[in-house]
Amino acid sequence: MDLRRLKSDLMITGIIIISLLGMIPLIHIFLTVAWRGINVIARDPLGVLFKEPPIPGSEELGGIGPHVLGSLILISIASLIGIPISILSAIYTVEGMSKRLGPLTSLLVRIMIEFPTIVIGLSVYGAVLLIEEFINDLVKIFGLGGHIYIPRFNPITGAIALAIVMIPYVYTQSEDGFKNIPHHIREAVYSLGFSRIRASIVLSSYVKSALLSGIMIGVSKILSETAPLLFTAFGNDHYVTRFPDVFLNPIGSMTLWIYKAGLSPYDNWIDLAWAAAFILLMIILVLFVISRYIIYKR
Amino acid sequence: MKNIENSYVLRIKDLNVWIGDRHVLKNINLDIPRNTVFTIMGPSGSGKSTLLRTINRIIELYQNVKISGEIYLENIKINDQNTRPENVRRLIGMVFQIPNPLPHLSIYDNVALGPKYNKLVKSKKELDELVKWALERAYLWDEVKDRLHEPARVLSGGQQQRLCIARALAMKPKILLMDEPTSNLDPVGSSKIEELMIELKKIVTIILVTHYPFQASRVSDYVAFIYDGQIIETGPAEEIFTRPKNPLTEKFVTGRIG
Numbered sequence: 160m161d162l163r164r165l166k167s168d169l170m171i172t173g174i175i176i177i178s179l180l181g182m183i184p185l186i187h188i189f190l191t192v193a194w195r196g197i198n199v200i201a202r203d204p205l206g207v208l209f210k211e212p213p214i215p216g217s218e219e220l221g222g223i224g225p226h227v228l229g230s231l232i233l234i235s236i237a238s239l240i241g242i243p244i245s246i247l248s249a250i251y252t253v254e255g256m257s258k259r260l261g262p263l264t265s266l267l268v269r270i271m272i273e274f275p276t277i278v279i280g281l282s283v284y285g286a287v288l289l290i291e292e293f294i295n296d297l298v299k300i301f302g303l304g305g306h307i308y309i310p311r312f313n314p315i316t317g318a319i320a321l322a323i324v325m326i327p328y329v330y331t332q333s334e335d336g337f338k339n340i341p342h343h344i345r346e347a348v349y350s351l352g353f354s355r356i357r358a359s360i361v362l363s364s365y366v367k368s369a370l371l372s373g374i375m376i377g378v379s380k381i382l383s384e385t386a387p388l389l390f391t392a393f394g395n396d397h398y399v400t401r402f403p404d405v406f407l408n409p410i411g412s413m414t415l416w417i418y419k420a421g422l423s424p425y426d427n428w429i430d431l432a433w434a435a436a437f438i439l440l441m442i443i444l445v446l447f448v449i450s451r452y453i454i455y456k457r
Numbered sequence: 458m459k460n461i462e463n464s465y466v467l468r469i470k471d472l473n474v475w476i477g478d479r480h481v482l483k484n485i486n487l488d489i490p491r492n493t494v495f496t497i498m499g500p501s502g503s504g505k506s507t508l509l510r511t512i513n514r515i516i517e518l519y520q521n522v523k524i525s526g527e528i529y530l531e532n533i534k535i536n537d538q539n540t541r542p543e544n545v546r547r548l549i550g551m552v553f554q555i556p557n558p559l560p561h562l563s564i565y566d567n568v569a570l571g572p573k574y575n576k577l578v579k580s581k582k583e584l585d586e587l588v589k590w591a592l593e594r595a596y597l598w599d600e601v602k603d604r605l606h607e608p609a610r611v612l613s614g615g616q617q618q619r620l621c622i623a624r625a626l627a628m629k630p631k632i633l634l635m636d637e638p639t640s641n642l643d644p645v646g647s648s649k650i651e652e653l654m655i656e657l658k659k660i661v662t663i664i665l666v667t668h669y670p671f672q673a674s675r676v677s678d679y680v681a682f683i684y685d686g687q688i689i690e691t692g693p694a695e696e697i698f699t700r701p702k703n704p705l706t707e708k709f710v711t712g713r714i715g
């Protein structure tokens with residue numbers, strides 16, 4: 160009996176030690192990013208947040224303003240596209256608008272999670288080329304002159320790629336939320352004579368914490384994505400502020416900046432990459448804590 | 458003849474229900490008189506809940522259900538393709554076995570939800586009045602009038618069930634289906650709801666499901682005894698309880714099956 164006890168204690172101690180060992184690299188990364196990031200930001204907090212990056216070879220620090228703003232714009236547009244699509248599809252599959260298409264949607268979305276995100280970026284790029292070609296064929300058929308050009312690198316294509324990355328995460332959380340509604344609650348709602356659409360709205364308020372945590376997870380996911388932006392948003396070290404231009408020109412993001420500056424030989428660029436990494440880490444940490452809190456409260 | 462037709466608020470003709478391969482309800486024929494408590498009693502698994510769910514078509518939320526037969530609400534057929542289930546559910550309210558207020562909504566909103574979204578009221582004032590009216594009818598107003606905006610989950614089980622009754626009443630239904638409304642309540646909570654039913658039949662026809670013969674005898678005007686998906690016997694309550702014709706019914710009301 161004592162031997163069994165001893166064995167199980169040894170096992171537990173072993174597991175704890177191994178988990179701690181496993182966490183060391185993680186903690187190391189976290190502390191490094193925090194240390195280096197804070198040091199850079201402390202030198203000129205407002206400058207880092209708002210200035211444009213320095214030209215290569217210059218001594219000044221500059222900032223990652225266009226990339227912070229770019230990430231903000233990309234994430235916002237991607238959320239505007241991705242969140243409604245995800246939640247509506249989840250409602251569509253669970254609230255049984257269609258017996259056959261519902262499960263199929265669910266399956267396809269679960270496959271989508273497995274797509275490498277660079278493929279998603281490339282597909283959006285490819286889609287733009289195809290659409291352009293199609294339009295130009297039409298132009299030719301109707302005998303109109305000229306050549307139509309669709310800008311490939313801009314916030315819209317970037318946001319579409321990010322939205323596609325985001326959808327499966329928000330979708331699966333929402334679908335689980337709706338699936339876990341107890342039957343007696345669903346019956347209560349339907350017994351009040353609501354149409355499926357109205358009932359779904361009422362039920363959404365019942366599962367709002369699942370929907371919210373799905374949104375948090377989705378947003379954190381795309382915050383840290385670089386690959387889908389390589390062929391879409393493309394990156395831009397300068398502010399583009401005038402109205403239509405913003406949507407027609409390449410746009411930066413913090414992840415693209417980290418990718419580009421981190422590989423560069425310039426010390427001040429590399430410093431700014433650490434700053435960007437730290438800012439991203441903090442945002443994701445906050446989102447993570449909020450979503451854990453929501454799940455915990457549920 | 459016309460008069461007899463009109464005294465029935467609900468008529469069920471040759472109703473059969475299959476869930477998957479199971480023939481759950483077999484050739485049900487029932488006529489429910491207006492402004493009465495009509496009780497469907499029978500042992501567990503006999504198909505009572507299924508019958509109620511078929512009447513307000515909430516059964517259509519399940520998969521693999523097949524239904525034949527006809528149901529008329531005031532001489533209008535309500536179980537065909539031309540009638541939308543939500544229209545049926547507006548006229549036929551339901552109270553369930555487990556008290557199921559929407560726990561994240563306030564007491565007020567639980568009652569107001571139905572009339573508000575179904576556009577039964579024109580103004581906030583009218584809605585307030587309707588909520589008060591429904592809560593009074595459900596004997597709950599005095600207990601909650603000072604905390605209408607607290608979440609419904611703070612109420613006791615018995616209060617929650619009366620809130621569900623108020624929620625259904627606020628839709629001004631013609632029929633109220635009650636599926637073992639007291640089975641999860643203590644004796645005090647149960648007797649409150651029994652009193653309530655007798656009062657409520659002035660404004661709505663109640664179809665009650667129970668597997669307690671004693672409850673049935675206390676509140677019912679009419680009783681149908683259902684066994685294995687079939688109506689064995691139906692008639693005025695006193696007849697069923699004093700002179701049952703079928704030996705099975707007699708066994709049930711004397712507590713020997715169930």
Ligand SMILES: Nc1ncnc2c1ncn2[C@@H]1O[C@H](COP(=O)(O)OP(=O)(O)OP(=O)(O)O)[C@@H](O)[C@H]1O
Nearest residue numbers: 476479481500501502503504505506507508519668
């Ligand atoms: N969703 C379902 N899927 C499969 N079978 C079902 C379903 N609902 C009911 N049944 C079957 O139909 C029969 C009648 O069930 P029902 O719930 O109507 O009985 P009941 O008389 O209400 O019983 P209880 O007193 O226990 O509530 C049962 O045999 C049950 O197994």
Ligand SMILES: [Mg+2]
Nearest residue numbers: 505506507636
């Ligand atoms: Mg039942």
